[in-house]
Amino acid sequence: MAKxxxxxxxxxxxxxxxxxxxxxxxxxxxxxNAPKEKTKKELTKEEKEIIKLTKExxxxxxNKCPSCGAPISFNxxxxxxxxxxxxxxxxxxxxxxxxxxxSAEANDIAENANEEELDLLSYxxxxxxxxxxxxxxxxxxxxxxxGSIAILKSKLSGxxxxxxxxPFKKTKEEAIEAFVNISKxxxxxxxxxxxxxxxxxxxxxxxPFWLHSTSITGDLNGKATRVxxxxxxxxxxxxxxxxxxxxxxxxxxxxxxxDGSKNFDDDIMNSIEPFDxxxxxxxxxxxxxxxxxxxxxxxxDDTIKIADERALNSTRSLMYKDSSYTTKTITEDTLSATExxxxxxxLPVWMVNVKxxxxxxxxxxxxxxxxxxxxxxxxxxxKFLYSVLIFAISFVILFLIFIWLVG
Numbered sequence: 001m002a003k004x005x006x007x008x009x010x011x012x013x014x015x016x017x018x019x020x021x022x023x024x025x026x027x028x029x030x031x032x033n034a035p036k037e038k039t040k041k042e043l044t045k046e047e048k049e050i051i052k053l054t055k056e057x058x059x060x061x062x063n064k065c066p067s068c069g070a071p072i073s074f075n076x077x078x079x080x081x082x083x084x085x086x087x088x089x090x091x092x093x094x095x096x097x098x099x100x101x102x103s104a105e106a107n108d109i110a111e112n113a114n115e116e117e118l119d120l121l122s123y124x125x126x127x128x129x130x131x132x133x134x135x136x137x138x139x140x141x142x143x144x145x146x147g148s149i150a151i152l153k154s155k156l157s158g159x160x161x162x163x164x165x166x167p168f169k170k171t172k173e174e175a176i177e178a179f180v181n182i183s184k185x186x187x188x189x190x191x192x193x194x195x196x197x198x199x200x201x202x203x204x205x206x207x208p209f210w211l212h213s214t215s216i217t218g219d220l221n222g223k224a225t226r227v228x229x230x231x232x233x234x235x236x237x238x239x240x241x242x243x244x245x246x247x248x249x250x251x252x253x254x255x256x257x258x259d260g261s262k263n264f265d266d267d268i269m270n271s272i273e274p275f276d277x278x279x280x281x282x283x284x285x286x287x288x289x290x291x292x293x294x295x296x297x298x299x300x301d302d303t304i305k306i307a308d309e310r311a312l313n314s315t316r317s318l319m320y321k322d323s324s325y326t327t328k329t330i331t332e333d334t335l336s337a338t339e340x341x342x343x344x345x346x347l348p349v350w351m352v353n354v355k356x357x358x359x360x361x362x363x364x365x366x367x368x369x370x371x372x373x374x375x376x377x378x379x380x381x382x383k384f385l386y387s388v389l390i391f392a393i394s395f396v397i398l399f400l401i402f403i404w405l406v407g
Contacts, residue, residue, distance in 0.1 A: 005126035009100070010276060025381070050142045063289040065091065066098045073290025076367075080287065095286055104301040145355065149360055162283040164211075164264075164345040168204055168367045170292065175202050175350035175365050178372040193206035198354050204367060206288060206346035207269065208296035212307035213253065213342070216315040218335035220247040224325040233296040247319040253311045253341065258303035260296035264349075271373045275347050279368055293346060300342050 040124040065072040065083035072090075075082040080088045176199055222245040229238045255277055281287075313337055320328055348367025352361050363374030 005273065007207075063095070063286055064098075066095070071289075074167060074287055075290075076171050078168070081286065090287060092284065161344075162346050163206070163343045164278045164280045164285045165206065165287050166277075166345070166347050166349040166368050167287045169279065169346075169376075170350065170365065170367050170370050172202060172204065172350070174370065175204075175367075178365055178370070179352060179363055179374075180375065182372065182374055198352065201354075202350060202352040204291040204352055205349050206293040207293055207349050208294055209345050209347050210257040210260050210296070210298075210300045210307070210341040211256045211257055211345055212302045212304065213255060213340050214253050214308060214311050215250055215338045215340060216311050216335055217250040218248070219332070220316065220319050220335065221245065222320070222328060222330040223331035224322075224328045226324065227326040243325070244401055246319070249316065249319070251311075251315050252268055253314070256310055257347070258302065258305040258306050260298045260300075260344070261294050263294065266362050268362055268373065269349075270370050272349065272369075275366065275368050280345065286291065287346075292346075296312060300344070304339055308339070311337055375402050 023268070063072050064070065065086060066089055067088040068086040070083055070085040072081050072083045072088075074080075078089065081092075081095055082088070125327065133357070136217065161209060179199065179202060221333075224243040224245050227238065227240045228241075229236065231237070257269075257275065259266045274400050281337055289290060316333070320330070322328075350365040352363050355361075361375055363372070365372040
């Protein structure tokens, strides 16, 4: 019997298949009703997603103590990895000898990493096998079941792979102390502000930063005055001298930091600068052990203007830093920026968010220098009582003064 071939259309995500309409084909179709393992070509879109998810789960890696196998974290105090179970300590070189997150294989940058896989939100804990659910920008977290560190390597691979990292220098104990001290001497601070619940929320996070190196070149023209006054006899004299100002030159800026995450307030990140780049080392997954980490979600191109503006303002300030003039006005500005290099780095920050009333207060500490910032909320009840107390004391004092005057 002659065989006739027809094309059968399927869904958009499936390939068009050719089926043979013969008696033999009918038998094949009947046999297909029986349980049968599908080939890769016949996988549906949902099944393909499950396979991709399974592959992604395999990419959650963690550091384990080479001595006892327990989870091991980076200790900022000794600049080594220390096991909390057997007290063993290891340098980066010693850790790299073992098959963990710091090994050359685990730390290898996947130049052609599949970006679709980077957005998957589920991972498999290698310690207990539990599923770890993470934000699409989270690069390092913890397993909620066994507490193991989960480094989501694919989130920091390919174009998301950092060039450098500044390891934490300040410990959590130092961050807690700074957080507790910020409320000292502030009587209107809420009573439960420093409670255990808030203190336990303090966490170390590696924030993605773009480091821009740029050159500023051009001229500044302006006008300035110098005013001098003196008195002779009954006369007051004022002398005003006028000057034309001209400045020209080139200034190079190296590694101007710009926040690469939408999750963190730029003003807060700017306030805890500077970071000491002498402490910066080549990126290695192992430094994430014991901390949270984010991958960038703000492209470097979107931060160039911010870095250039900071460099331009610094150049203008430096060029006109002559304090001998009374007034200074820029009349012509031809300064321009030339981007020469951009690097991607993870910088350490201790953070805690405290919700009070309908507002969230953010506290942050530079994990390298210890510089701490944050706004203290005011207890409305304390504020009212404090105002009443001040009024009462003032009233009593005024009343006593009045009695003394009339008496």
